[in-house]
Amino acid sequence: MPPIPNGVPMSFYLGLSALLFVIGVAxxxxxxxxxxxxxCIELMLNAVNLSFVTFANYHKQVAGHIFTFFVxxxxxxxxxxxxxxxxxxxxxxxxxxxxxxxxxxx
Amino acid sequence: xxxxxxxxxxxxxxxxxxxxxxxxxxxxxxxxxxHVQVRMGPSRVGPHGLLQPLADVIKLITKEGVLxxxxxxxxxxxxxxxxxxxxxxxxxxxxxxxxxxxxxHKTMMELADVNVGILVILAVSSMGVYGIALAGWSSxxxxxxxxxxxxxxxxxxxxxxxxxxxxxxxxxxxxxxxxTIVRSQGGSWHMIPHWAxxxxxxxxxxxxxxxxxxxxxxxxxxxxxxPEAENELVAGFHVEYSSMSFAAFFMAExxxxxxxxxxxxxxxxxxxxxxxxxxxGSNFVAPLIFALSGAICIYHGINYVRPFxxxxxxIFGVIFLGCAGLFAFPPLVPVLTPLFWFLAKMSFLLFVxxxxxxxxPRFRYDQLxxxxxxxxxxxxxxxxxxxxxxxxxxx
Amino acid sequence: MMDLLFFAxxxxxxxxxxxxxxxxxxxxxxALSLVGVMASLAxxxxxxxxxxxxxxxxxxxxxxxxxxxxxxxxxxxxGIEVRRGRSWMATIFGVPALLGxxxxxxxxxVRWFPDAPxxxxxxxxxxxxxxxxxxxxxxxxxxxxxTSVLILIAILGAVVLARKELD
Numbered sequence: 086m087p088p089i090p091n092g093v094p095m096s097f098y099l100g101l102s103a104l105l106f107v108i109g110v111a112x113x114x115x116x117x118x119x120x121x122x123x124x125c126i127e128l129m130l131n132a133v134n135l136s137f138v139t140f141a142n143y144h145k146q147v148a149g150h151i152f153t154f155f156v157x158x159x160x161x162x163x164x165x166x167x168x169x170x171x172x173x174x175x176x177x178x179x180x181x182x183x184x185x186x187x188x189x190x191x
Numbered sequence: 192x193x194x195x196x197x198x199x200x201x202x203x204x205x206x207x208x209x210x211x212x213x214x215x216x217x218x219x220x221x222x223x224x225x226h227v228q229v230r231m232g233p234s235r236v237g238p239h240g241l242l243q244p245l246a247d248v249i250k251l252i253t254k255e256g257v258l259x260x261x262x263x264x265x266x267x268x269x270x271x272x273x274x275x276x277x278x279x280x281x282x283x284x285x286x287x288x289x290x291x292x293x294x295x296h297k298t299m300m301e302l303a304d305v306n307v308g309i310l311v312i313l314a315v316s317s318m319g320v321y322g323i324a325l326a327g328w329s330s331x332x333x334x335x336x337x338x339x340x341x342x343x344x345x346x347x348x349x350x351x352x353x354x355x356x357x358x359x360x361x362x363x364x365x366x367x368x369x370x371t372i373v374r375s376q377g378g379s380w381h382m383i384p385h386w387a388x389x390x391x392x393x394x395x396x397x398x399x400x401x402x403x404x405x406x407x408x409x410x411x412x413x414x415x416x417x418p419e420a421e422n423e424l425v426a427g428f429h430v431e432y433s434s435m436s437f438a439a440f441f442m443a444e445x446x447x448x449x450x451x452x453x454x455x456x457x458x459x460x461x462x463x464x465x466x467x468x469x470x471x472g473s474n475f476v477a478p479l480i481f482a483l484s485g486a487i488c489i490y491h492g493i494n495y496v497r498p499f500x501x502x503x504x505x506i507f508g509v510i511f512l513g514c515a516g517l518f519a520f521p522p523l524v525p526v527l528t529p530l531f532w533f534l535a536k537m538s539f540l541l542f543v544x545x546x547x548x549x550x551x552p553r554f555r556y557d558q559l560x561x562x563x564x565x566x567x568x569x570x571x572x573x574x575x576x577x578x579x580x581x582x583x584x585x586x
Numbered sequence: 587m588m589d590l591l592f593f594a595x596x597x598x599x600x601x602x603x604x605x606x607x608x609x610x611x612x613x614x615x616x617a618l619s620l621v622g623v624m625a626s627l628a629x630x631x632x633x634x635x636x637x638x639x640x641x642x643x644x645x646x647x648x649x650x651x652x653x654x655x656x657x658x659x660x661x662x663x664x665g666i667e668v669r670r671g672r673s674w675m676a677t678i679f680g681v682p683a684l685l686g687x688x689x690x691x692x693x694x695x696v697r698w699f700p701d702a703p704x705x706x707x708x709x710x711x712x713x714x715x716x717x718x719x720x721x722x723x724x725x726x727x728x729x730x731x732x733t734s735v736l737i738l739i740a741i742l743g744a745v746v747l748a749r750k751e752l753d
Binding site for chain 1: 587589590593597600601604605607608613616617620623624627630631633634635636638639642643646647650651654655658659661662677680681684685687688691692695696699702703704705706707710712713717718721722725726729733736737739740741743744747748
Binding site: 306307310311313315318321324340344350367 | 637
């Protein structure tokens with residue numbers, strides 16, 4: 086059995102990030118509620134952010150944190166527009182099921 | 192090991208003092224509002240109603256906790272815990288004074304000196320909305336739901352001017368650590384203290400006012416208590432709650448009040464820095480105030496109006512004189528004086544909260560929103576811009 | 587040791603909450619699980635030395651974006667998701683594909699960084715608010731300004747969409 090390292094191996098962080106990303110993709114594919122699908126996109130963005138912060142630590146540079154910051158800003162903008170779109174869709178079709186929102190015309 | 196012991200002691204002390212204070216703030220609030228409205232306030236339980244908080248706590252604990260059948264059980268039970276947890280957690284980064292030395296061990300008067308302290312407070316307070324929103328939603332009641340919706344919209348809206356108002360004094364302090372921010376406000380110019388609201392390059396008086404207004408909205412206090420508006424939503428988000436879970440929301444509200452008052456004191460009113468320098472005798476203010484209150488109590492105890500004043504007021508007088516006497520011990524003075532100034536400023540702000548509640552009516556919902564977005568937000572933005580230019584110009 | 591302990595606790599919480607996001611039928615449960623993921627990721631950012639980004643994560647993501655989600659769920663009174671046919675195809679072909687994706691990602695990560703040093707708390711202190719702010723306003727000034735325009739556009743878009751809905 087190898088000795089317990091002092092600190093956390095970087096592959097643990099990257100593996101966690103990959104796992105969260107895949108769970109996000111799974112939710113994105115499997116779920117049918119628009120809001121939940123949208124939340125799974127946020128989950129994927131978060132997983133990528135974890136990679137960025139890990140690489141910032143690896144390279145000892147702040148750039149990874151800046152990327153994370155930009156991802157957060159874009160995610161906030163995306164949430165504002167996306168939720169407004171969801172509200173409009175719900176008003177027009179009274180459903181949140183992604184399968185029922187499949188035609189461009191009513 | 193020493194760190195662990197010191198932290199546990201401080202944790203127990205802060206938890207005990209804070210929880211007791213929360214109960215007594217309620218007593219103070221009832222008394223102050225009663226006197227504003229020319230009433231007596233609580234006066235039955237104990238002298239001057241001083242045991243009223245204890246009676247309230249016993250009543251709330253022994254009451255039956257009703258679990259309505261139509262609620263979403265998990266979230267219904269989790270919401271009050273979440274609310275009170277988020278309200279109490281932010282007190283841990285607030286410094287109450289300078290360092291204290293006990294038996295040769297030097298420790299700071301706060302639980303954790305975080306170098307992003309003010310961001311921690313912002314983060315935790317932004318999480319506080321979940322308790323209220325979940326309570327409103329899980330109660331499965333239209334009034335609760337309206338209260339929860341109002342509160343989440345209101346808290347998101349007022350967080351923006353609040354953050355902008357916080358950013359302005361940070362520009363002149365140049366740090367996010369609360370201890371450094373207070374330290375940067377030390378000293379004075381002639382008789383004017385170097386507090387952020389008077390500081391030279393950019394006096395932060397406007398951001399102080401903006402912060403206080405936003406703080407009223409963030410803590411759901413009158414005039415912004417729309418989420419629990421009694422006469423339109425019966426009691427808003429906590430209409431279905433009873434017993435201790437009902438009390439938890441009140442505790443959360445008062446804990447939030449204490450936190451925002453602490454933050455306002457630290458950021459704008461110089462924390463534990465005295466009103467005027469020690470060379471002009473600011474160290475003698477605290478014992479003088481205590482001695483004076485003690486003397487007044489004893490005088491009124493001797494010339495009593497009501498029969499029981501003959502016993503109670505002299506006792507309070509002796510307690511106050513004892514507090515004044517504590518300042519006679521030289522080793523205690525550097526600990527007690529900063530603490531006194533901090534608590535005095537914080538209590539004054541708490542009094543303002545209660546005073547406003549007794550004075551102002553409630554806003555209408557559209558007024559509340561347009562006030563945040565059309566007035567408070569632009570003003571906070573302009574204030575931040577002007578502060579930035581002034582700080583850059585000076586340095 | 588403490589590093590590993592904290593990592594283990596919060597990584598477990600993050601993964602369990604993430605699985606919960608996908609498995610829960612009710613949008614509000616999913617949203618709260620996602621808040622749990624974000625909070626535990628913030629703790630991991632602290633372990634990685636990103637104190638500013640950890641606080642920004644909680645303030646922006648958990649405190650603002652997710653509140654917006656919950657607000658919309660409450661407003662629409664979105665209920666439990668209704669299952670329809672055809673989605674079993676996604677389950678049959680999706681799950682093996684996802685496991686394959688995970689395997690490829692894991693293989694690449696381990697392959698590219700075989701000799702990366704273990705991460706200890708405190709050996710990278712470049713993530714303070716000062717460092718991040720300095721980089722943001724010097725090296726990355728143009729992207730920063732462009733994102734502010736992006737946010738403005740997003741606000742306008744949201745207002746336009748909401749207004750159309752009112753008519």
